[in-house]
Amino acid sequence: ETGVTQSPTHLIKTRGQQVTLRCSSQSGHNTVSWYQQALGQGPQFIFQYYREEENGRGNFPPRFSGLQFPNYSSELNVNALELDDSALYLCASWGTGENTEAFFGQGTRLTVV
Amino acid sequence: EDQVTQSPEALRLQEGESSSLNCSYTVSGLRGLFWYRQDPGKGPEFLFTLYSAGEEKEKERLKATLTKKESFLHITAPKPEDSATYLCAVGSSSEYALNFGKGTSLLVTP
Numbered sequence: 001e002t003g004v005t006q007s008p009t010h011l012i013k014t015r016g017q018q019v020t021l022r023c024s025s026q027s028g029h030n031t032v033s034w035y036q037q038a039l040g041q042g043p044q045f046i047f048q049y050y051r052e053e054e055n056g057r058g059n060f061p062p063r064f065s066g067l068q069f070p071n072y073s074s075e076l077n078v079n080a081l082e083l084d085d086s087a088l089y090l091c092a093s094w095g096t097g098e099n100t101e102a103f104f105g106q107g108t109r110l111t112v113v
Numbered sequence: 114e115d116q117v118t119q120s121p122e123a124l125r126l127q128e129g130e131s132s133s134l135n136c137s138y139t140v141s142g143l144r145g146l147f148w149y150r151q152d153p154g155k156g157p158e159f160l161f162t163l164y165s166a167g168e169e170k171e172k173e174r175l176k177a178t179l180t181k182k183e184s185f186l187h188i189t190a191p192k193p194e195d196s197a198t199y200l201c202a203v204g205s206s207s208e209y210a211l212n213f214g215k216g217t218s219l220l221v222t223p
Binding site for chain 2: 004006033035040041042043044045048055056058088090092101102103104105106107109
């Protein structure tokens with residue numbers, strides 16, 4: 001068990017709706033990354049937050065946005081959902097220091113219908 | 114642009130039949146090469162990080178090695194519970210993202 005928890009585990013949304021996914025990072029970890037994993041693919045980087053500031057972003061449109069809170073938990077918000085947004089959304093938390101690893105949560109399975 | 118290619122895409126082994134998974138990569142300044150195990154519908158589980166060519170790490174039946182262009186995940190005498198998708202990812206010194214391969218789906222049959 002990594003100590004990274006995500007909620008909800010599954011949800012179904014309708015095209016055009018908005019969704020918020022949540023992540024509690026491992027204790028002591030101040031960096032959180034979000035990834036999207038389509039079926040049969042490797043995870044794709046969405047963005048990363050360090051001490052409440054976004055400090056890296058992948059090739060995702062602005063309707064994907066996020067927040068990090070003072071306790072280092074994080075949210076991923078997706079507006080105007082599209083069918084292609086259906087995927088497993090993964091949150092990873094990183095420790096401090098030069099050589100650290102990313103520990104992933106169990107993911108949120110989002111289905112857009 | 115960083116690239117990660119894993120092979121084979123799928124591998125079926127008999128219990129006890131050792132084999133290796135390959136991860137070829139190109140990266141501008143390697144920060145680390147990461148191996149993860151992922152069970153269906155679950156998040157990736159961290160296995161190893163390798164930082165420099167020549168480095169090796171072991172955990173139970175798994176051994177990871179690293180050269181300047183590729184990494185191998187050797188599985189010795191696998192058991193059915195080793196069945197999973199194995200993901201390789203590279204982190205570069207110039208960006209924060211982990212760049213993942215598509216994974217190798219391993220099935221170990223009794």
